[in-house]
Amino acid sequence: MTKRILVVGARGLIGSEAASALEAAGHEVIRASRSSGEHVDLTAPASIEALFERIGDVDAVVSTTGVVAFKPFTELTLDDFRDGVGDKALGQIALVTLGAAHVRDGGSFTLTSGVLSAEPIETGTAASVANGALDSFAIAAAVGLPRGIRINTVSPSVIAEATGYHSSFPGFPQTPVAEAARAVVRSVDGVETGQIFSV
Amino acid sequence: MTKRILVVGARGLIGSEAASALEAAGHEVIRASRSSGEHVDLTAPASIEALFERIGDVDAVVSTTGVVAFKPFTELTLDDFRDGVGDKALGQIALVTLGAAHVRDGGSFTLTSGVLSAEPIETGTAASVANGALDSFAIAAAVGLPRGIRINTVSPSVIAEATGYHSSFPGFPQTPVAEAARAVVRSVDGVETGQIFSV
Numbered sequence: 406m407t408k409r410i411l412v413v414g415a416r417g418l419i420g421s422e423a424a425s426a427l428e429a430a431g432h433e434v435i436r437a438s439r440s441s442g443e444h445v446d447l448t449a450p451a452s453i454e455a456l457f458e459r460i461g462d463v464d465a466v467v468s469t470t471g472v473v474a475f476k477p478f479t480e481l482t483l484d485d486f487r488d489g490v491g492d493k494a495l496g497q498i499a500l501v502t503l504g505a506a507h508v509r510d511g512g513s514f515t516l517t518s519g520v521l522s523a524e525p526i527e528t529g530t531a532a533s534v535a536n537g538a539l540d541s542f543a544i545a546a547a548v549g550l551p552r553g554i555r556i557n558t559v560s561p562s563v564i565a566e567a568t569g570y571h572s573s574f575p576g577f578p579q580t581p582v583a584e585a586a587r588a589v590v591r592s593v594d595g596v597e598t599g600q601i602f603s604v
Numbered sequence: 605m606t607k608r609i610l611v612v613g614a615r616g617l618i619g620s621e622a623a624s625a626l627e628a629a630g631h632e633v634i635r636a637s638r639s640s641g642e643h644v645d646l647t648a649p650a651s652i653e654a655l656f657e658r659i660g661d662v663d664a665v666v667s668t669t670g671v672v673a674f675k676p677f678t679e680l681t682l683d684d685f686r687d688g689v690g691d692k693a694l695g696q697i698a699l700v701t702l703g704a705a706h707v708r709d710g711g712s713f714t715l716t717s718g719v720l721s722a723e724p725i726e727t728g729t730a731a732s733v734a735n736g737a738l739d740s741f742a743i744a745a746a747v748g749l750p751r752g753i754r755i756n757t758v759s760p761s762v763i764a765e766a767t768g769y770h771s772s773f774p775g776f777p778q779t780p781v782a783e784a785a786r787a788v789v790r791s792v793d794g795v796e797t798g799q800i801f802s803v
Binding site for chain 2: 478482483486487491494495505521523527529530533535536538540544545549550551
């Protein structure tokens with residue numbers, strides 16, 4: 406069955422690959438981001454509401470967004486933690502909370518967290534906080550979403566194609582972006598819910 | 605060695621038991637909370653700074669605080685998520701970020717998260733988000749805190765003595781508050797760091 410799928414963060418490395426993979430699987434994809442395609446800023450609830458007003462109902466929502474400061478722990482400020490949680494975690498949580506009414510029965514949400522929820526790097530504490538919040542959100546929201554709507558997170562290691570981040574993740578496994586996109590397809594077209602797909 | 609220990613949330617069930625257990629272990633305990641003892645409100649950075657100005661340096665900081673809304677998922681608002689993360693997660697994170705300069709070499713932080721980071725209940729999604737953020741924070745901050753300062757979370761199931769919560773945690777193991785306090789002592793007097801002590 407062809408699904409109508411909103412991909413938020415579709416201009417990014419994972420988002421663009423996921424959008425292409427979902428189209429290759431036969432689905433209709435609506436691309437959204439802060440800067441191109443359908444405009445949305447997940448930190449502004451009115452922007453999320455306006456997006457769904459424009460595009461109408463969908464079968465699945467995929468989010469690959471989130472801005473978090475990368476700094477050594479002793480340089481991270483309270484604002485860095487607040488902004489990182491506010492953008493990556495609460496932004497994606499807002500997409501689910503406000504978007505659920507626009508997802509059809511049996512649809513799904515797929516959010517993006519990351520390996521730092523469980524494995525630290527020197528500059529990653531703010532990202533760890535956001536990712537930990539998201540993984541736990543998915544576990545909990547999976548039992549609370551109405552009408553059979555599912556939710557999972559995709560939690561990649563550093564992306565192989567994101568070479569600018571490699572030195573911050575010394576010796577970490579590198580996830581080809583195609584593997585992250587494959588996990589998105591598993592979440593959208595599979596039956597699982599409340600899962601953290603570590604790739 | 606007698607340690608000088610700040611316990612934030614010392615009026616609560618876990619905090620008061622932890623404070624007593626630490627005194628029984630021979631330590632000096634400074635009790636703080638929003639409402640009694642040394643005043644502190646972890647959501648107000650100036651309040652944290654003022655607390656340390658008054659009490660000076662300590663060997664260990666224990667926090668057992670955090671207010672989060674308990675509601676079914678479909679009734680939780682964005683403000684519930686924002687406030688819960690802001691209070692329980694970012695409040696305790698602020699205590700570490702601002703308090704680290706006032707903790708002596710080789711000291712420690714012990715924060716309180718909870719079982720909902722990994723195991724959902726009907727009304728617990730906002731708490732899950734806060735707890736997940738805290739567990740991941742401890743894992744990451746453990747490698748970034750300076751001068752050998754350690755950090756752990758104590759993650760209890762529903763507390764046996766907190767009978768008002770029992771119906772929200774049907775069939776969950778119930779943690780005697782003394783077990784939670786014992787885990788605090790393990791964190792303070794042991795050598796571990798970056799651990800989630802599930803009790």
